Amino acid sequence: MTTTSNAHGARVQQGSPVQQPSPMPFHRYRAFEPVQVPDRTWPDRKITHAPRWLSTDLRDGNQALIDPMTPARKLKMFELLVRMGYKEIEIGFPSASQTDFDFVRKLIEEDRVPDDVQISVLTQAREDLISRTAESLQGARRANIHMYNATAELFRRVVFNVDEAQCIAMATRGTEMVMKYAEQYLGDTEFGYQYSPEIFTQTPTDFAVEICNRVADVWQPGPDREIIFNLPATVEMSTPNTYADQIEYFIRNVRGRDNVAVSLHPHNDRGTAVAATELGMMAGADRVEGCLFGHGERTGNVDLVTLGLNLFSQGIDPQIDFSDIDEIRRTVEYCTGLPVHPRHPYAGDLVYTAFSGSHQDAIKKGLEALAKKADAEGVGMHEMAWEAPYLPIDPFDVGRTYEAVIRVNSQSGKGGMAYIMKNDHKMDLPRRLQIEFSRVVQQHTDAAGGEVGAELMWQIFENEYFGDHTPLELVQYKLSAEDGIYTVDAVLKVDGVERQVGGEGNGPVSAFVDAVAAAGFPVRVLDYTEHALSAGGDALAAAYVEAEVGEGDDLRVLWGVGRHSSIITASMRAVISAINRTDRPE
Numbered sequence: 001m002t003t004t005s006n007a008h009g010a011r012v013q014q015g016s017p018v019q020q021p022s023p024m025p026f027h028r029y030r031a032f033e034p035v036q037v038p039d040r041t042w043p044d045r046k047i048t049h050a051p052r053w054l055s056t057d058l059r060d061g062n063q064a065l066i067d068p069m070t071p072a073r074k075l076k077m078f079e080l081l082v083r084m085g086y087k088e089i090e091i092g093f094p095s096a097s098q099t100d101f102d103f104v105r106k107l108i109e110e111d112r113v114p115d116d117v118q119i120s121v122l123t124q125a126r127e128d129l130i131s132r133t134a135e136s137l138q139g140a141r142r143a144n145i146h147m148y149n150a151t152a153e154l155f156r157r158v159v160f161n162v163d164e165a166q167c168i169a170m171a172t173r174g175t176e177m178v179m180k181y182a183e184q185y186l187g188d189t190e191f192g193y194q195y196s197p198e199i200f201t202q203t204p205t206d207f208a209v210e211i212c213n214r215v216a217d218v219w220q221p222g223p224d225r226e227i228i229f230n231l232p233a234t235v236e237m238s239t240p241n242t243y244a245d246q247i248e249y250f251i252r253n254v255r256g257r258d259n260v261a262v263s264l265h266p267h268n269d270r271g272t273a274v275a276a277t278e279l280g281m282m283a284g285a286d287r288v289e290g291c292l293f294g295h296g297e298r299t300g301n302v303d304l305v306t307l308g309l310n311l312f313s314q315g316i317d318p319q320i321d322f323s324d325i326d327e328i329r330r331t332v333e334y335c336t337g338l339p340v341h342p343r344h345p346y347a348g349d350l351v352y353t354a355f356s357g358s359h360q361d362a363i364k365k366g367l368e369a370l371a372k373k374a375d376a377e378g379v380g381m382h383e384m385a386w387e388a389p390y391l392p393i394d395p396f397d398v399g400r401t402y403e404a405v406i407r408v409n410s411q412s413g414k415g416g417m418a419y420i421m422k423n424d425h426k427m428d429l430p431r432r433l434q435i436e437f438s439r440v441v442q443q444h445t446d447a448a449g450g451e452v453g454a455e456l457m458w459q460i461f462e463n464e465y466f467g468d469h470t471p472l473e474l475v476q477y478k479l480s481a482e483d484g485i486y487t488v489d490a491v492l493k494v495d496g497v498e499r500q501v502g503g504e505g506n507g508p509v510s511a512f513v514d515a516v517a518a519a520g521f522p523v524r525v526l527d528y529t530e531h532a533l534s535a536g537g538d539a540l541a542a543a544y545v546e547a548e549v550g551e552g553d554d555l556r557v558l559w560g561v562g563r564h565s566s567i568i569t570a571s572m573r574a575v576i577s578a579i580n581r582t583d584r585p586e
């Protein structure tokens with residue numbers, strides 16, 4: 001192989017395409033400066049259990065909606081989160097608006113918060129807001145106040161105009177205010193406190209540790225008095241491993257770790273929030289905040305559905321009920337007014353669907369192998385350890401059926417078509433018939449485009465194999481057997497005219513083939529299969545015949561298909577179906 005250097009010094013294989021500099025103004029951006037943790041341990045750790053989850057759908061999720069949720073929609077979302085099993089739920093920013101305040105009051109006064117659920121509310125580090133926040137929680141059984149202030153250098157400089165000491169003072173004074181107003185309003189409440197150094201990831205990690213330690217000095221955590229330090233990637237600006245390094249560094253250096261719950265709050269600006277969260281969990285975090293389907297500011301908070309089902313797919317209990325993912329999705333779509341993408345992990349309309357031929361083929365074989373194994377072991381298919389090509393989890397486990405798993409369009413091959421014919425129409429086509437019929441389906445998709453659903457596929461199949469009654473039609477027949485020789489007397493319509501013919505053979509099919517030859521239609525059966533379509537008194541059977549039809553230059557190999565409650569009639573119909581298809585293009 002010859003290589004050469006391009007204009008930018010890169011070694012390129014001669015003849016391969018050369019990437020040109022883009023017109024993008026990349027020089028305006030600077031690479032993120034990571035914290036140095038050369039002896040990091042998180043890469044060797046494994047996630048073995050679910051973290052404590054907090055859903056912030058009703059706060060971070062809600063503050064980012066085009067139309068914030070009405071109280072009725074908020075309630076629907078709250079009830080969904082409770083049903084799913086979330087035990088920590090951030091229900092709003094009560095000092096921000098009367099609507100948010102009233103919603104907190106409604107949940108408390110109408111006793112809608114289960115005993116094992118802790119509600120949480122957010123406030124800035126401002127006394128008037130903190131006081132109003134504590135007031136909103138009066139009468140709650142269990143509640144958490146979550147206070148934040150910005151600690152990132154850019155924010156201190158541009159938004160707040162404070163130095164590090166003033167920033168620390170804002171956090172510690174805010175914490176004192178939280179304690180003061182909690183004492184005033186929340187005497188009977190099992191009360192918790194959470195502090196977030198906003199944009200933890202853009203804050204020098206040493207400073208983030210320092211400000212949290214100073215907040216802890218005020219709160220005085222102890223065995224029954226934890227403090228939650230929530231470490232937000234408010235804007236995701238680096239690769240996920242960098243976030244994990246920051247989390248490991250924080251955990252190593254924060255004081256009184258035993259009484260500190262380290263919480264992650266990732267956003268998804270780079271599209272890697274799920275990865276960042278998982279690496280952050282490996283780095284030792286105890287708790288994760290996010291939203292269902294990744295709602296939240298800009299590109300959203302980390303997606304709790306993906307995180308939970310990622311755990312599930314590794315054999316770890318997510319501690320959240322995702323068993324009816326479509327109901328969850330519909331409720332969230334209703335509450336937020338935003339659609340969930342059809343390719344959203346685990347929940348999108350298309351994520352358990354294969355269109356492409358090789359995927360369909362592998363899934364079909366995988367599901368058949370699993371069903372066979374389940375039969376052999378005498379257990380249900382959904383009790384088996386899951387393994388299926390291209391399907392990371394069993395769609396059944398999240399309330400999906402297999403019906404939509406395989407869908408046929410112009411990218412599909414015989415495997416997908418055969419799956420639908422078997423699954424939806426109980427027709428188990430022999431392999432070479434699959435090849436033949438998939439060409440018929442392909443002709444349709446090439447001409448008409450779009451998808452061939454189960455119903456349309458049946459129409460195409462019917463039209464191809466049963467739709468033609470010329471030149472031959474079976475009107476009636478009589479079959480007898482003696483000493484292993486079968487004799488058939490049949491009435492056939494040949495081009496619409498009835499004819500009586502007879503034939504003999506060592507089986508019903510060969511006797512019938514002899515009879516149709518007598519009517520002027522020479523046929524040689526190459527392959528024959530049959531199976532029952534249904535059980536019971538009105539059972540149907542299907543017969544498939546591969547036959548050489550015609551003579552000399554007109555000789556063709558074609559498949560014919562017959563269905564009838566009598567397998568013998570089905571097989572005769574299959575022979576006729578092959579003959580009637582001789583006018584099909586080669």
Ligand SMILES: CC(=O)SCCNC(=O)CCNC(=O)[C@H](O)C(C)(C)COP(=O)(O)OP(=O)(O)OC[C@H]1O[C@@H](n2cnc3c(N)ncnc32)[C@H](O)[C@@H]1OP(=O)(O)O
Nearest residue numbers: 063093095096097123124125126148149150159160198234
């Ligand atoms: C990263 C996050 O998602 S944090 C949560 C963000 N969510 C929200 O902001 C939704 C609800 N917020 C609101 O409705 C309003 O911001 C309110 C009611 C809380 C406050 O409203 P206002 O008093 O009008 O202030 P405004 O919205 O302009 O906020 C900016 C002011 O708050 C100050 N501020 C912002 N964050 C904080 C904080 N965490 N602690 C203390 N002060 C803060 C700013 O310095 C600024 O002060 P300035 O006006 O003296 O310059």
Ligand SMILES: CC(C)C(=O)C(=O)O
Nearest residue numbers: 148196199232234265
């Ligand atoms: C309040 C904090 C945790 C927040 O929402 C963020 O930083 O994204």
